[in-house]
Amino acid sequence: MTVTVAPAVQLPRRATPGVGTTAAALSLLIVTGLWVGNGGLSDLTSGDAITAIGRLTGLYASDLLLIQVLLMARIPVVERAFGQDRLARWHRWTGFTSFWLMVLHIVTITGGYAAGANFFVTLWDLIWTYPGMLLAAAGALALVMVVATSIRAARRKLRYESWHLLHLYAYLGVGLALPHQIWTGADFTGTAWARAYWWALYLAAAGAVLAYRIGLPVLRNRKHRLTVSRVVAEGPGLTSVYLTGDRLAELPVRAGQFFGWRFLDGPGWTRANPFSLSATPHGDTLRITVKDSGDGSSRVARLEPGTRVLFEGPYGKLTGESYAGEPVVLMACGIGITPLLSLLGELPYRDGDATLVYRARTEADLAFRSELEWFEARRGVRIVPLTGPRARSASWLPGELAGTGDAEALRQVAPQIAESRVYICGPEEWAATARAAAIAAGVPADRVHTELFAW
Template sequence: MNDTTRLAGPASRRDEATRPAGPARRRNGRTRLAGPAAVLSVVAVVALWLANGGIGPGEPLTSAGRVTGLVASDLLLLQVLLMARIPWVERAYGQDLLARRHRVIGFLSFWLMLAHVVLITAGYARTAPASVPGEAWSLVVTYPGMLLAAAGTLLLILVVVLSVRAARRRQRYETWHLLHLYAYLGVGLALPHQLWTGADFTASPLARLYWWGLYGATLAAVLAFRVALPLGRSAYHRLRVDAVVPEAPGVVSVYLRGHRLDRLPVRAGQFFLWRFLDGPGWSRAHPYTLSAAPRDNLLRITVKDLGDGSHRVGRLLPGTRVLVEGPYGTLTAERSSGRPPLLIAAGVGITTMRALLDDLGPAGTGATLLYRVRTRAEGVFRLELDDLARRHGVRIVHLEGSRPRHGSWLPAGWSAGDDAAALRRLVPDVAGREAYLCGPPPWMAAVRACLRDAGVPDDLIHSEEFAW
């Protein structure tokens, strides 16, 4: 029996043994402590500012500048912590939700930082007295750490401008990822002046303890989970490309082998950040989900050539070494409530659904898969899906057709303007099912709205986006 046949079968005994008995959704609700912790950290910062004479008889602009700077610093560090890939935080929230909160906190901290710069400069200028431009120049060239802070602020402005959705859509993934790394440098340059000259830091032992602790925890988390853990796992498991197999036009599956993959804590539906050591450009990581349940000696990913570096994957040679970061993601069988699953995929999103069918086990009984494709010939895993339908009773519906003009998630001619009614015709018992989605984000948003209209509770609709 070849590897492809094995991957088309049910989950291994290791997967069944580690599958939780009940829905993980409830457990995650009890472990989501990052949100309250973030609020408490801001409260602590404001309390320390008040304890150190925050509201006093001095210049009100300077006082306002101090508190906005302290809160901005706190949020900048929390923003880094959110994307530090801390495993228990990832499992509780999922990387897409963390990325959205990272984005919101990032913009909030950025505007607070700009308010801090303006208010402090204006406050000092009124006290001196001096002109605002003259005081700004004096602060940058005479105060310890301020030149570094000015350089860091300019880097953060650059990153924020390029993170606006309109600008980000025009960038290749590799370009945006490289530029986004400058945010770490910006944070590193912008914050130290607080340690050297900040009155709220130098005047209070408790404030020094808090800030040094937060700086230390942030640095330790980044080094441990963004550097040490990925390098350690890559060195231990020694992943290499075993084979590259065409699946459809522009789509290939990569089979990977390594050392003791049974100890790799990954489930079907999760993804890694992959770096293939095949030449220049290897340092840029790309997120690819597993397209089959992991086996003790084999992993598989399936990649579509989208031109953002993914075209190199089809040319990988057997034996190519691989570095991995992860696993990430919460779109797994752990979310199952026991209801019959409805899996809905578009395009290469079938990779995640294909892996989930392996791992759902008994919860997958009576599963229905709706697979949105332009033509059946462009579909991926045709033989494997036919095998699942024949052996495990999975009902598979190929939604063939071109994209409709009115923005429906269904192909042209399938909905007649009423997506919810069309969905009920396709899946009459849809309201009693649990849904898993994978595809382009706008498409998934349309599917989610349609499922709600068809009577599926929102907490039984599961989806996840790659966070970049």
Template sequence: MTATLTEPAVRRRPLDAGTRTVAVGVLWAGLLLVTYWWAADGIRDLGEWETGLTSLGRLTGLLGADLLLIQVLLMARLPAVERAFGQDRLVKMHRTVGFTSFNLVLAHLVLITWGYAAGDLTRTPGELWDLVTNYPAMLLATAGTACLVLTVVTSIRKARAKLRYESWHLLHLYGYLGVGLALPHQLWTGQEFLTSTAATVYWWSLWAAAAAAILVWRLGIPLWRNARHRLEVTAIVPEDDDVVSVYLTGRHLDRLPARPGQFLGWRFLNRTGWTRGNPYSLSAAPDGRSLRITVRALGDGSALRGVRPGTRVLFEGPFGRLTESVRTRHRVALIGAGVGVAPLRALAEDLEDAVLLHRFRRRPLFAAELHALTRDRGLRVVDLPGHRRSPGSWLGDGVPVDDLTALPYLVPDIAERDVYICGPAPWAESVRRAATAAGVPADRIHVEEFSW
């Protein structure tokens, strides 16, 4: 039967939208609040050149410190925030907030030093040396700034392109050290941190929230889950020339809150680089007894060198919003490229009236399993083989229409479906544009990109 606009929507919790509104509101409220505290005295100082420089330096320092802590909270794996935004969206927000906070910290350093040098640029280097060597906690703050510089420089797109993901991830952890080393300087020499009881309570509360989030959700919960579930590899099965599926088992897996479509961070404990986590999606729905991930051999960690049955595995997660819980319609379109079909294949186990558009170069992954889902769950599979027909295209040569009109051609009722997309970031963005052109509202397009 042809889809109509009167098809009833799937009822969903309104909490995600509410959480997003509250989170954005808290971010802006914090920035306005610290600006208000600065304005009580800072505006008067703008009338003179040297005091104006110092005053603006304090303002940029306050805003930079606030955003640094917000940046930590964004990636602290807070469950409510993670569910509301999803990892892809949080990573983009984290990058924007991170670069903004770093620029504000640099502006703070330049403006404060320039102001303390009475507005004389020739005296600024000497004044900087005096500040670093004679003011309380400034050596720690300098070391923290160096850590932040390392984190930011390695996060620039061109620099990231020259690094392996595993190496970049390890270097990125220095950002936490940079934020931590800034605390003594802020508390000992930052006047605005102690101007009033309200300001003191605000800053201590923000620091405590950031520290607690890291200790609980980045350290405590993962350690507890690993001690409880004790995962280990049971089998490694080739799926293609450079793709393998890893089967894992453990204890009490029926209590692990993993859902089809989600991913986890994995560390395999008998290989080079075991300290570097890699994010891999579940490629089969968890059944309470085992887990499965499917990995393409890219980088120095995803090849899973040296992994054998019996290998112990540490994990963090689950994460991701590419689950059945975000869908708003009964009918769903799943669109995946290469190994990006893995979470969609797991998701298809829980869906009815779904269509899967499977983009691949040589041969499809999970062909037998998708055939079984077609037989048992009514999944319709559309294969899209071959190399991309042009740079920026999300299709091969076999579809006789252009990229923007291909979705209605392949799935005539696409505008009445939720659309799940998983694959490399440029490819996923081109599919998102095609879905939008086909009339799919933004809140019904759910994307997970392979990017970092």
């Protein structure tokens, strides 16, 4: 068989990651300054301290909630700077922090207004009689639902499609909170500076969502008009979909990236599912490979040629953007082989300088055998299959290597590991242990790149 090896696509230079952290800290500092300028500090030292704290926590909660929206608005420069894994972690952290600040805001504001009276009666009075508060209460309930279903234990019990649909209620929560800030929020409307800041932040969040979650995908879909070309069964529960379209060479995608896909084949098309490219993108074809693990993925095997496809992306930074010609080690677990297989076709490594460590539960689960044999024969890639149940929960190794340390085993299968650039893709826990093993084996942390199959 023939495997296409494509030249790397040059993408714009990444933004510096520290810029994002600094911007977030600066926004909280601005909010604090606006609160102080509106008398917050003097209220804090007077008899109105509880209400002053309530105002400040409400401002922090709103600020972090809008930052949370911006983090996952799919802004290209932000995506390239941080990558989906890091953005998702920050999104969760800011989300939970914003939620608990919102709870503290509700408790302290109500307590301040109650001034010794019945707390729940005062809360009901605020919700029922103050402008915008009924909408804000509905928004708070929407956010409670989003946070409750974002807890790890809850996510494990939900299908991805259900979780994704429920998560969209976060936008409803943000929108319903705005009226009460405009009508009753003294720190929102107290000064021209405050109005300018908050309107700018709300408009930036809304504009980013409209531009990059809706506008850019619409433009790219109109331009490229993807359709299913053919569907190929790769193994038990594993299906590859080949896609063709217009001017695909102009799509700014690299090997290792993923898209959100919607197949227009019937009910369920409104929900996008994230699948990585499993072959190096080239002029007229894209390929994804999907494991049957839910409603969206199980439909893929039944797709017919000619089915229209909508996509969002590309996303992710598990790419060869920073590769400088050093030896390369790719570590895949299960369906995590897909983006690494596409990277094998793009990275310009020398013959014998690439090692693929491929973890699977059984021999039958090792997919793409003919393609891997091609890379082994034509480009000197060392293929190291590791099969069997895991040695232990905190190890990336199979049970037969349980007596070997994680880092030592990696040195044995990839002797050049300390000088290599490492790419890791697989389930969250497995990828974390594989990354720790690579660093313990001497790989600098900035040369270890991961993509997690988690949500």
